Amino acid sequence: MRPDPAVAAAVDKPVVEARDVEREYRVGGEVVRALRGVSLGVAAGEFLAVTGPSGSGKSTLLHLLGGIDVPTAGRVWLGGTDLARLSTTQRDRRRLLEVGLVFQRFHLLSMLSARENVELPMAEAGVRPADRRAASEALLRRVGLAERSRHRPGELSGGERQRVAIARALANGPRLLLADEPTGELDRGTSEGILDLFAGLNAQGVTIIVATHDLHLAARARRRIELVDGRLAS
Amino acid sequence: MRLRYVVRELWHHRLRTGLALVGVSVATAMLLDMLMLSGGLETSFRRLLSSRGYAIRIAPVGTIPFESEALIPSYPTLRDTLLDVPGVVGVAPLLGANVELRAGADSARAFALGIDPAEQGVYRLLAGDPPAEGRVVVDEGLARDAGLAIGTRIELELAGSLGVARRVNVRVAGVAEFVYSARGERVVALPLPVLQRLAGRGDRIAFAMVRISDTADPEAVGAAIRARAPRVETFTVSGLVERARARLSYFRQLSIILGSVATAVTALLVGTIMAVSINDRYGTIAAMRALGISRRTVVASFTGESLVLSAAGAGLGVGLGVLTAGYLEGVLAGFPGLPAGIRFFVLDGPAVGRAIAIVLGVGAVAGLVPAWRVANLEISRTLHREEP
Numbered sequence: 001m002r003p004d005p006a007v008a009a010a011v012d013k014p015v016v017e018a019r020d021v022e023r024e025y026r027v028g029g030e031v032v033r034a035l036r037g038v039s040l041g042v043a044a045g046e047f048l049a050v051t052g053p054s055g056s057g058k059s060t061l062l063h064l065l066g067g068i069d070v071p072t073a074g075r076v077w078l079g080g081t082d083l084a085r086l087s088t089t090q091r092d093r094r095r096l097l098e099v100g101l102v103f104q105r106f107h108l109l110s111m112l113s114a115r116e117n118v119e120l121p122m123a124e125a126g127v128r129p130a131d132r133r134a135a136s137e138a139l140l141r142r143v144g145l146a147e148r149s150r151h152r153p154g155e156l157s158g159g160e161r162q163r164v165a166i167a168r169a170l171a172n173g174p175r176l177l178l179a180d181e182p183t184g185e186l187d188r189g190t191s192e193g194i195l196d197l198f199a200g201l202n203a204q205g206v207t208i209i210v211a212t213h214d215l216h217l218a219a220r221a222r223r224r225i226e227l228v229d230g231r232l233a234s
Numbered sequence: 235m236r237l238r239y240v241v242r243e244l245w246h247h248r249l250r251t252g253l254a255l256v257g258v259s260v261a262t263a264m265l266l267d268m269l270m271l272s273g274g275l276e277t278s279f280r281r282l283l284s285s286r287g288y289a290i291r292i293a294p295v296g297t298i299p300f301e302s303e304a305l306i307p308s309y310p311t312l313r314d315t316l317l318d319v320p321g322v323v324g325v326a327p328l329l330g331a332n333v334e335l336r337a338g339a340d341s342a343r344a345f346a347l348g349i350d351p352a353e354q355g356v357y358r359l360l361a362g363d364p365p366a367e368g369r370v371v372v373d374e375g376l377a378r379d380a381g382l383a384i385g386t387r388i389e390l391e392l393a394g395s396l397g398v399a400r401r402v403n404v405r406v407a408g409v410a411e412f413v414y415s416a417r418g419e420r421v422v423a424l425p426l427p428v429l430q431r432l433a434g435r436g437d438r439i440a441f442a443m444v445r446i447s448d449t450a451d452p453e454a455v456g457a458a459i460r461a462r463a464p465r466v467e468t469f470t471v472s473g474l475v476e477r478a479r480a481r482l483s484y485f486r487q488l489s490i491i492l493g494s495v496a497t498a499v500t501a502l503l504v505g506t507i508m509a510v511s512i513n514d515r516y517g518t519i520a521a522m523r524a525l526g527i528s529r530r531t532v533v534a535s536f537t538g539e540s541l542v543l544s545a546a547g548a549g550l551g552v553g554l555g556v557l558t559a560g561y562l563e564g565v566l567a568g569f570p571g572l573p574a575g576i577r578f579f580v581l582d583g584p585a586v587g588r589a590i591a592i593v594l595g596v597g598a599v600a601g602l603v604p605a606w607r608v609a610n611l612e613i614s615r616t617l618h619r620e621e622p
Contacts (some may be wrong), residue, residue, distance in 0.1 A: 025615070088529070091354050092526050103524075
């Protein structure tokens with residue numbers, strides 16, 4: 001699937017870029033090298049799949065690209081801004097406004113309805129209640145859940161929950177959507193629906209990076225990279 | 235939206251919330267009772283002393299009011315001296331003696347008060363007339379127990395008089411409430427000269443209360459009295475309250491200790507509940523942080539949850555505290571020799587406000603600490619923590 005001409009014009013501008021990124025963790029007194037000198041650029045409108053076995057550093061790379069984590073060495077630029085130069089609060093704000101996140105386990109607030117979950121990032125961004133209500137209804141329509149906006153996560157199926165999570169990720173109109181094993185908890189049929197949704201969003205110009213070990217999902221992306229032991233294999 | 239989430243979260247964990255509310259309520263009730271106790275005696279003592287409009291008390295030199303059998307000689311001279319002091323507008327003398335009261339075949343022990351019917355501050359007349367020559371006023375309890383009515387003839391005999399018995403026959407002229415009497419104490423008031431004759435006290439009195447003009451300063455008038463009447467002790471209401479405060483330090487220390495315990499229990503309870511609640515939601519909180527929800531918002535949400543819990547507990551606790559204070563007041567009312575007007579627990583706005591403020595403050599801090607901790611966790615690693 002190709003982006004529309006307006007999107008195609010913006011493809012060469014990197015939305016996010018990592019250069020010589022390394023990430024080490026200390027676990028029980030031992031240093032674990034999760035990423036070793038990874039360099040990567042993702043242009044606007046791309047749909048990138050990051051694949052690799054468990055523990056290869058897929059989630060770590062996603063977290064660094066999204067500014068959730070900071071590298072031990074190397075640099076990450078999001079929208080041209082060096083994330084290392086931002087304070088924690090500034091990075092929080094960047095993520096809120098420029099990055100959408102989708103998790104394997106959805107991480108919806110069980111006490112809030114689907115609509116209220118979608119509204120959450122907008123409320124944090126200071127959007128007025130009436131505006132965010134309208135926007136959240138529109139987003140839920142976009143992911144095919146217009147009729148389920150009042151339902152709480154416990155009343156939704158796994159696929160529906162992930163759709164709500166995707167709508168939430170899109171709440172503040174991010175330039176980048178990061179999804180970490182988005183179909184990891186879903187069956188094949190439901191996963192197909194989520195993949196179609198991602199493809200549709202990408203066609204509308206949303207830049208997407210998906211970390212997955214699901215080769216079927218990876219095949220739907222327009223570019224694919226593989227991580228092995230924290231290094232780029234391809 | 236945040237408050238809605240907080241309320242739903244608390245409602246969702248009803249058992250946990252309910253138990254926490256009970257705990258916070260009990261701790262608030264204890265704290266409120268201790269705050270009421272710490273200032274209650276002092277407040278009610280001040281109210282009692284001020285209730286009849288006398289700002290200064292006069293006692294025999296070297297004594298303090300209520301605590302000595304020493305007498306002040308030459309009351310008429312003292313009264314004239316006091317009335318000459320600028321600001322003094324009235325002097326109410328007082329002499330006390332134990333008497334046997336007989337009405338027909340019945341007899342009862344009573345405490346007789348010799349007063350000046352035209353200037354007295356010890357009773358409020360409920361029925362009948364003030365005392366006069368051959369006429370007395372009795373307290374409600376005595377009238378009820380001894381079957382005395384206005385017009386009943388009674389005989390008063392000085393208790394413990396040896397040799398020739400000292401007696402006087404009088405009629406009941408009125409029934410009154412004696413404001414300084416202990417609960418259950420039987421009191422009869424009669425004109426000062428009558429009691430002075432009956433008790434053989436000449437022109438002496440035990441005690442006097444001085445009324446001053448509205449514009450006069452009690453301390454200044456007290457100093458003027460001391461200068462003119464060096465053989466008496468002068469006490470202002472504030473001075474007496476200050477002495478009482480020193481003597482009641484035991485109650486204050488007790489209330490501070492128990493109040494501190496209640497505060498600590500509140501902090502531990504709310505802190506534990508919030509820590510458990512936050513621990514249940516580590517993964518979700520990390521996800522919210524990953525989405526860009528600020529640390530401030532996370533901290534505010536959990537502090538809000540803690541505040542809602544504390545506020546609801548404090549509200550219930552105030553009601554519970556008032557109920558328990560009433561019960562304890564009933565138990566302590568039997569304290570021997572204490573005027574019936576004295577209260578151990580005085581419910582006032584500042585005490586309630588302090589109790590609520592302390593519980594809310596402690597609750598906020600108790601919620602703030604675990605909230606701040608979770609808000610500052612490393613998002614990336616916390617995201618993968620299992621949730622129950």
